[in-house]
Amino acid sequence: MPSRRPRADVLLLFNQVGSDEYEELKNVDPATLGFTPAYPIDVATVQDEINAIASALEKEGFQVRSVNVKDDLRILENALRRKPDVVFNLVEFFHDRQGLEGAVAGLYDLYQIPYTGAGPFTLALCNRKPLAKQVLLAHGLPTPRFRLLHKPAIPRRHGLHYPLMVKPAREDASAGVSRDSVVYDYAGLTVQLERIFAEFAPPILVEEYIEGKELHVSVIGNDPPRALPIIEFDFSELPSDTPRIISYDAKWNPLHEEYHRIHTVCPARLSQRVAKRVEDIAVRAFQLTGCRDYARLDIRLDKKNRVFVLEINPNPDLTEGVSFMESAEKANMSFGATLRTIVEFALARKITPDPASRDRTTAPQ
Ligand SMILES: Nc1ncnc2c1ncn2[C@@H]1O[C@H](COP(=O)(O)OP(=O)(O)OP(=O)(O)O)[C@@H](O)[C@H]1O
Ligand SMILES: [Mg+2]
Secondary structure (H helix, E strand, O other): OOOOOOOOEEEEEEOOOOOOHHHHHHHOOHHHOOOOOOOOOOOOOHHHHHHHHHHHHHHOOOEEEEEEOOOOHHHHHHHHHOOOOEEEEEOOOEOOEHHHHHHHHHHHHHOOOOEOOOOHHHHHHHHOHHHHHHHHHHOOOOOOOEEEEOOOOOOOOOOOOOOEEEEEOOOOOOOOOOHHHEEOOHHHHHHHHHHHHHHOOOOEEEEEOOOOOEEEEEEEOOOOOEEOOOEEEEOOOOOOOOOOOOOHHHHHOOOOHHHHHOEEEOOOOOOHHHHHHHHHHHHHHHHHOOOOOEEEEEEEEOOOOOEEEEEEEEOOOOOOOOOHHHHHHHOOOOHHHHHHHHHHHHHOOOOOOOHHHHHHHOOOO
16 A cells, blocks of 8 residues: 655545535425435535545645536636645536546646546546446456447347346436336337437447346455445335336435435345455456546346446545445445545556656556
8 A cells, every 4th residue: 555645735626516406405304205214314415525525634634625616627727737746536527527527537637636536548438338338348247238229219129138227328326217217028118218318318228137136346446456345235125116226316315215215235245255256357347447546336146146247437426434435434444544545546646757657647458
């Protein structure tokens, strides 16, 4: 692990435009929900999360400045011109486009400022789910079989086995994923394709639905990366007619009952042999797609415990106690220590006059 550099100057960059939807949740009375919530409703806003990360990093001895770039290139460049030692990159969109996430990371490269997480190549690759899946398949790593559609038309004999999952190919954060995303026959598939094409930009991914456990595998580090304790999702409290998936509402909407009926179990209830296979696949997928520092892989097991990578999330959510940070805590890494470690990985890439080390700032191909 790289050595700690006291009082390094960390620039925490994020992009929040307009009001935060979660702000309104602070006034909701749980008694009006019509069901018993299992989790707090007033979830952290983006600003709350930034404050939590900034203060944890300060406690770790860094000097932290956080800047909301507000979709404004001048704000972004002014912040970079002040030459921080390192950028903590929490920018996920620009002009509302996730596809520009990589372009923002590219700007840090042009300014020669080290930054946390993945580089432009990896961010762009993983944002294109079908392309990332092709890369996995080309290297013998498993991902559900799929077809990519540019129009809402698919022949009846499409060669995939039902049930199928219909989802936007370039969205993130479960956008477009609901109970209707799982279809069981050709009639259901064509209806859902019409619906999803009306709402989301193509291409649309139709992939085989993997019936079985869902796992989130967080990976940390570079030389070499390692998997943290695996998270398993427990869907047993969902009504029996609800598909066992993490829909948009289940993930992001605390006013929806599904949000309160899916729970995490960490470490996952897997045999050592299966856990090892999942970890190996996760780490290989991390390396293959050029992830750096930290990432989360969404994985499913089928009934025979065969492993399928659903997607690779470089720079995943760092909310305390959730997802990546839940796994880190299980590995006895506190929130602050995990953030510090991520900053140290980035600082270790600090550009030096040595051309050999300069190459390390680009993702492996
Ligand atoms: N092929 C599949 N088989 C079974 N379930 C699936 C499949 N694809 C997606 N899902 C379900 O839908 C959820 C969201 O899908 P996915 O992770 O691909 O989308 P995302 O929008 O990128 O989500 P995230 O919020 O994790 O970034 C998954 O967590 C899983 O529950
Ligand atoms: Mg996902």
